[in-house]
Amino acid sequence: MPVKITVNKPSLPVYSEFEELAKEIWDSSYLTNFGTVHNKLLHNLGIMFRTENIALCNNGTTALIGAVKVAALPKKKKVITTPFTFAATAQSILWADKQPVFVDIGKDGFCITPETVEPAIDSETSAILPVHCYGLPCDIAAFSELSRKTGIPVIYDAAHAFGVEVNGKSLVTEGSASIVSTHATKAFNTVEGGIAYFSNDKQLRQFTAMTNFGINGGVTDQLGFNGKLSELHAAVGLLGLKHFSQRVIERSKVWSYYDEFFFDIHTVETTVIPHGVALNYAYYPVKIVDRNIDLDEVTRKLAAKDIIARKYFSELLTEMPFFKDSLTIGTLDNATASSNRILCLPIHESYVPYKEFIANEVLAALKYT
Ligand SMILES: Cc1ncc(COP(=O)(O)O)c(C=O)c1O
Structure with missing residues (x-):
């Protein structure tokens, strides 16, 4: 590990x-x-x-x-x-x-x-x-x-x-x-x-x-x-x-494993790769649909197990002081929803042997918050 x-x-x-x-x-x-x-x-x-x-x-x-x-x-x-x-x-x-x-x-x-x-x-x-x-x-x-x-x-x-x-x-x-x-x-x-x-x-x-x-x-x-x-x-x-293509293949194994693992977990909405897209599998964003689950608590629980998940991007740019006076056109409802509910799980070519461990720990952290 x-x-x-x-x-x-x-x-x-x-x-x-x-x-x-x-x-x-x-x-x-x-x-x-x-x-x-x-x-x-x-x-x-x-x-x-x-x-x-x-x-x-x-x-x-x-x-x-x-x-x-x-x-x-x-x-x-x-x-x-x-x-x-x-x-x-x-x-x-x-x-x-x-x-x-x-x-x-x-x-x-x-x-x-x-x-x-x-x-x-x-x-x-x-x-x-x-x-x-x-x-x-x-x-x-x-x-x-x-x-x-x-x-x-x-x-x-x-x-x-x-x-x-x-x-x-x-x-x-x-x-x-x-x-x-x-x-x-x-x-x-x-x-x-x-x-x-x-x-x-x-x-x-x-x-x-x-x-x-x-x-x-x-x-x-x-x-x-x-x-x-x-x-x-x-x-x-x-x-x-020289290693890039092989690393993409390895990361795709972690992605596919997570997809299968979370398939039946209704609070975790995985991300669908659009048709025709060959991804680099550098991020694994999931939406945690159950609003009763506190994502900060989830990331704290995972960190206690030395697993770092991130709420990318939990702070919308419009909330940052230097963008406060910038124009916004329309509502930011979808961006706000994503900023509150998206969690990026660890993904890397070297995590292939740990994918099951990581997924289980994520599930445990989601269940006990
Ligand atoms: C969406 C986005 N744009 C721009 C940048 C800036 O790139 P760099 O860190 O290489 O300056 C980043 C960095 O992570 C990013 O995530």
Whole structure:
């Protein structure tokens, strides 16, 4: 048994391989600034996502700030987004000098929908920023149609969605822009890191320059920052990428086991994977339908057994002080319901031998609260 079963956990490359590559980097004395390892990782990810229109950067937040800066309509201020996400989604909108406008997620799933977004669109709308929450895709076809109809770009926060495919196409290559987090706890990691996709080549070049102080072919001609991914971070990714597919298969075993285990437990509503979606199985969200069950009590009981489940996202962004003055259009009934009742259970490739133990402990914690 691992000391602690955390909700998710870094997936690491083989240490001896990392040591060998780190030594090569050391000996080269080339530690960052678009080096060989960075370029190899970029190349391999391009093959995986079937696109050349991606750039790497130092985390998902800077990727999102840059994506909004580059792909949202200039001169307009409002970016329509979800309150049911991690703070970084809408914090990035503020850092990109735009204003978040919050709308509800749909009745099914965890994403904002064209139906909740459309009433919020006005002449000041600069972009729509949906989140593929838990890696589960938003309605990409309907958002694409909405974007075509209105001329408003869709920028996806695909922080959770590394490796997810819809009908064989990478989810990362949807929208005008899309960003992935490759933070340590994500399905694939570079310790800290991010990936940005742009459908428009010019925007991709602009973003890449932006992550390098705005330097374009030796000339500093735009506002930028330092958002580069170092060689050591890229090395963790390059070596970890070789194991990604196998790890998805292992995590899917934990997912399927939980699905079967909770099938007859009426208070636990499991999450249905939509048809055509190949998930990365990085999160296992369940809805605890019985309102008499106190989820804080459940997580405390599990923590006492060294099992960490999380109420992602128990605090809607609209409750955070820096978003208090942001606009909300419509009710947030569905987001509020999810924030009160969703629990993410531990899932990781190394938990295959413990899946039965974890599921039994979850059930015990639910019964005795
Ligand atoms: C939905 C969402 N967006 C953005 C981010 C930010 O990514 P990073 O931690 O790589 O900056 C996260 C991080 O967990 C996230 O969950």
